[in-house]
Amino acid sequence: MTGRFAEGERVGVLTTEPLGRVLDYRAPEGGCGPGDYVVVPLGPRHVMGVVWGPGEGGFDAAKLRGVERVLDAAPMREEMRLFLARAADYTLTPLPAMLRLATRAPGLGDPPTVRRVYRASGHEPARLTGPRQRVLDALEAYGGAPVTLAELSAEAGVTGSVVKGLVKAGAILEEEAPRDLPYPPLDPGAAAVRLEGDQVAAAEALVAAVAADSYSTTLLKGVTGSGKTEVYLEAVAECLRRGRQALVLLPEIALTSEFLARVEARFGARPAEWHSGVTATERRRLWRMVSEGGAQFVAGARSALFLPFRDLGLIVVDEEHDTSYKQEEGALYNARDMAVLRASICGCPAVLASATPSLESWVNAAQGRYGRLDLGARFGAAELPEMHALDMRPEKLPANRWISEPLARSVEARIARGEQSLLFLNRRGYAPVTICRACGHQIGCDHCDARMVEHRFQKRLVCHQCGATKPMPEACPSCGVEGRMAPVGPGVERLAEEVGTRFPQARVAVLSSDLFGSARALKEQIAAIAEGGAEIIIGTQIVAKGHNFPLLTLVGVIDADLGLQGSDLRAAERTFQLVRQVAGRAGRAAGKRGVALVQTYQPEHPVIRAILGGDEEAFWRAEAEERRVAGMPPYGRLAGIILSSPDVGQVFEIGAELARADAPLRRIGAQVFGPAPAPIARVRGRHRVRLLVKAQKGAPLQAALAEWIGQVKLPANLRLAVDIDPQSFL
Ligand SMILES: [Zn+2]
Ligand SMILES: [Zn+2]
Numbered sequence: 001m002t003g004r005f006a007e008g009e010r011v012g013v014l015t016t017e018p019l020g021r022v023l024d025y026r027a028p029e030g031g032c033g034p035g036d037y038v039v040v041p042l043g044p045r046h047v048m049g050v051v052w053g054p055g056e057g058g059f060d061a062a063k064l065r066g067v068e069r070v071l072d073a074a075p076m077r078e079e080m081r082l083f084l085a086r087a088a089d090y091t092l093t094p095l096p097a098m099l100r101l102a103t104r105a106p107g108l109g110d111p112p113t114v115r116r117v118y119r120a121s122g123h124e125p126a127r128l129t130g131p132r133q134r135v136l137d138a139l140e141a142y143g144g145a146p147v148t149l150a151e152l153s154a155e156a157g158v159t160g161s162v163v164k165g166l167v168k169a170g171a172i173l174e175e176e177a178p179r180d181l182p183y184p185p186l187d188p189g190a191a192a193v194r195l196e197g198d199q200v201a202a203a204e205a206l207v208a209a210v211a212a213d214s215y216s217t218t219l220l221k222g223v224t225g226s227g228k229t230e231v232y233l234e235a236v237a238e239c240l241r242r243g244r245q246a247l248v249l250l251p252e253i254a255l256t257s258e259f260l261a262r263v264e265a266r267f268g269a270r271p272a273e274w275h276s277g278v279t280a281t282e283r284r285r286l287w288r289m290v291s292e293g294g295a296q297f298v299a300g301a302r303s304a305l306f307l308p309f310r311d312l313g314l315i316v317v318d319e320e321h322d323t324s325y326k327q328e329e330g331a332l333y334n335a336r337d338m339a340v341l342r343a344s345i346c347g348c349p350a351v352l353a354s355a356t357p358s359l360e361s362w363v364n365a366a367q368g369r370y371g372r373l374d375l376g377a378r379f380g381a382a383e384l385p386e387m388h389a390l391d392m393r394p395e396k397l398p399a400n401r402w403i404s405e406p407l408a409r410s411v412e413a414r415i416a417r418g419e420q421s422l423l424f425l426n427r428r429g430y431a432p433v434t435i436c437r438a439c440g441h442q443i444g445c446d447h448c449d450a451r452m453v454e455h456r457f458q459k460r461l462v463c464h465q466c467g468a469t470k471p472m473p474e475a476c477p478s479c480g481v482e483g484r485m486a487p488v489g490p491g492v493e494r495l496a497e498e499v500g501t502r503f504p505q506a507r508v509a510v511l512s513s514d515l516f517g518s519a520r521a522l523k524e525q526i527a528a529i530a531e532g533g534a535e536i537i538i539g540t541q542i543v544a545k546g547h548n549f550p551l552l553t554l555v556g557v558i559d560a561d562l563g564l565q566g567s568d569l570r571a572a573e574r575t576f577q578l579v580r581q582v583a584g585r586a587g588r589a590a591g592k593r594g595v596a597l598v599q600t601y602q603p604e605h606p607v608i609r610a611i612l613g614g615d616e617e618a619f620w621r622a623e624a625e626e627r628r629v630a631g632m633p634p635y636g637r638l639a640g641i642i643l644s645s646p647d648v649g650q651v652f653e654i655g656a657e658l659a660r661a662d663a664p665l666r667r668i669g670a671q672v673f674g675p676a677p678a679p680i681a682r683v684r685g686r687h688r689v690r691l692l693v694k695a696q697k698g699a700p701l702q703a704a705l706a707e708w709i710g711q712v713k714l715p716a717n718l719r720l721a722v723d724i725d726p727q728s729f730l
Contacts, residue, residue, distance in 0.1 A: 076720075135158055320353060430454040
């Protein structure tokens with residue numbers, strides 16, 4: 001490690017500006033050290049950067065500008081700088097873009113100050129108006145945490161004067177507090193742990209991995225309700241006992257109050273949270289506390305991986321197969337793979353937990369690169385739900401109905417017993433297609449090659465690619481005939497309509513990510529359902545993720561074939577994971593064996609049979625073999641290149657030029673396919689073509705890609721994105 005730099009010495013500073021390289025500056029008065037957060041002049045501006053190392057030289061020392069200020073923040077550790085550099089190399093992302101991910105905290109360099117915060121006093125005001133009630137509700141939603149005036153009035157949707165009025169009335173306390181407070185300490189011995197069966201051995205193995213103080217990756221495989229969370233929380237406990245920090249990554253939507261409550265029950269306090277629903281103030285606090293050791297345990301979405309932990313001792317990636325771990329915009333990275341990278345640099349264990357692991361992790365475990373722990377029996381209850389296929393071929397359903405008679409009867413039986421049913425359909429909105437009955441025209445998006453989806457709840461047609469919306473037209477945009485536009489196929493909203501007709505007395509809840517204004521509203525709805533607030537739940541894939549509904553004993557999969565359409569090699573894996581996850585929601589409560597009914601038109605399909613049959617290992621072996629024969633990941637390597645431009649001729653021209661200049665790729669034995677229109681060929685008015693590069697497993701792919709792309713001069717309005725290990729193989 002390099003030592004400090006004395007005043008005037010040449011230092012290299014990396015900024016978040018898209019320059020692509022480290023710039024030389026003179027160290028300021030008092031000197032600076034590697035990793036210091038600094039402000040430097042850049043042209044006429046002042047930008048934040050990090051001292052990356054000694055200056056490179058080669059620039060006239062007399063013209064060198066000075067570092068203006070060293071910020072009052074713990075320096076970025078060498079481990080973090082190495083992680084960012086390696087992640088940038090792996091994903092072919094410019095280093096400044098990686099640094100941006102690691103500095104996403106507002107007011108990073110501000111000196112510690114106090115701020116005015118508000119808390120409920122516990123006294124009711126004499127006069128309680130609607131707006132005042134909203135303020136008190138908002139405070140309660142923050143669970144006693146102090147909030148700023150701006151946050152509170154925004155959350156309650158009131159002006160600051162309403163809050164001030166409540167302060168005068170004595171219902172709210174106004175206090176000065178240090179801007180960033182440490183998080184409440186967690187006690188690894190707070191609760192007695194009751195593990196049983198193979199949970200005991202699994203927890204012991206993970207505790208030993210933490211105690212070993214060295215890098216390892218373990219796949220923790222367990223069906224829903226097998227006690228995965230309880231088991232990995234024991235590894236967290238060991239990490240806390242050793243005074244080190246733990247990070248648990250969750251798919252954003254799974255970061256529910258349920259998980260937080262389980263942590264609180266185990267450790268006597270909640271973890272620090274990092275996700276898009278966290279206020280700017282909290283983000284800043286967490287960022288600082290993590291770097292100073294004032295946060296022991298962070299639960300967060302994928303970007304939490306870029307937090308400046310002072311002493312990271314464990315990373316858990318829960319639901320490791322989840323596709324939301326792949327960032328699909330800006331820096332394209334898979335948080336699961338980056339978690340393994342960060343663990344290897346920190347020298348700490350990584351735990352990948354899932355009931356239905358990604359094929360990549362399954363193969364890594366099968367080949368011995370990862371350890372593997374299996375949890376068989378369910379926690380509390382001993383069985384998986386009964387799974388049955390409902391063959392839809394003999395069902396003669398009318399055109400606008402999707403619930404078969406056997407499924408409907410099962411739902412009725414649950415209602416009669418006071419239990420819940422979940423109907424799963426992985427399609428948001430009312431209908432996926434709107435067609436003109438006069439001419440057959442289908443309404444598409446004006447900016448993308450996608451059909452628009454009717455959302456009755458919002459009374460609009462919505463493009464699921466770019467988010468564009470328009471009202472449902474009265475007359476057909478193609479032939480002009482009025483009153484003949486008709487919905488085709490079901491979305492969850494339309495399914496809710498059918499349920500309303502079929503079960504008019506039942507209380508119905510629809511869970512779909514677009515129906516809730518905020519993460520908090522969604523969490524509240526989930527909590528209400530868990531307490532019995534609905535008899536029938538209709539949901540998209542958000543219901544597959546980690547919510548526990550104790551009264552739920554029946555899962556109906558409306559269309560199991562949906563994910564099997566198309567020719568993507570991952571289709572089988574995805575469908576298997578999703579349907580198994582959803583089915584696993586049934587009957588988690590002790591003594592109640594759940595039932596999952598899977599509606600399908602192809603009950604003989606190998607994936608459907610694997611879902612029902614339960615021989616998971618055979619399914620993974622067959623999938624792995626298919627990939628191996630095709631030379632596809634994880635047995636080969638892939639990189640996607642997406643070119644996009646408003647000019648369709650230009651993207652194909654540059655794509656073809658790249659394809660021709662493939663010498664650097666051929667040198668490593670890689671092949672390039674394309675250019676071909678991307679799976680969605682036009683998004684937000686930009687035409688997209690895709691090239692796919694396929695290489696053998698050990699080939700030095702990144703270096704060859706960089707050389708290959710570097711040969712072609714790109715026009716200003718053309719964008720090129722490299723996607724290493726793409727999710728889609730098309
Ligand atoms: Zn028409
Ligand atoms: Zn669109």
